[in-house]
Amino acid sequence: MTDAFHSRFSAEEMAAIRRSLRDEARFGSEFMGRLKRVAKRIPFAEDLLAAWFCARDPATPRRVRMTLLAAVGYFVLPIDAIPDLLPFLGFTDDAAVLAAAIAAVAGSITPVHREKAKQAMAEL
Template sequence: MSEGFSARFSREEMAAIRDSLRDEARFGADFMSRLKRVAKRIPFAEDLLAAWFCTRDPQTPRRVRLTLLAALGYFVLPIDAIPDIMPLIGFTDDAAVIAAAIAAVAGSITPEHREQARRALAEL
């Protein structure tokens, strides 16, 4: 296992994660800003947005919401196992984290969330 995957987060990194997720309005703005910059380059943009809309749905159970927010937080935060600036492979770790989170909560992401994601992507 590579150092990037086996090393624990530092105290500073954990504080940055907590701070980012604590302020949902800022987190949402950061998420949408980052997605707008990269949406055309990543094939999982619709999944990201569907997960986001699922977290915003008041019917979504808290555990599902937290699981998805943690995965979305990994996408937003600059802390990354594989730097996103690396051509072709930079977003593979983000895609894996999102895919794992979505697989864990698949029944909670509704067709309505996916439709919202498609409409939002069309507007980007």
């Protein structure tokens, strides 16, 4: 991760991300469960899924995977700069973190990842 991206997370947030990523199955379940609950309310749901599929792809470089998993982890974490319950503002911090992560690794998210995301959105 670049220093600029890494510095967007507090020490407490990074510790929570590391804890949640240790159990990949639980993390995936939490991610998909949360996404299902809010997918219709957030305009960046398909990008979030594309990032998830890219991070889960074994061909994705480790640095890219960690960057994307940190962004997805921030979406899943209950610790949030702006509480997600606030109408209109709740997911802006999540969107900003995801946008920064995607910008940092944009070339790694392939059309295959985007197509998987589109299919998954249709199933939600």
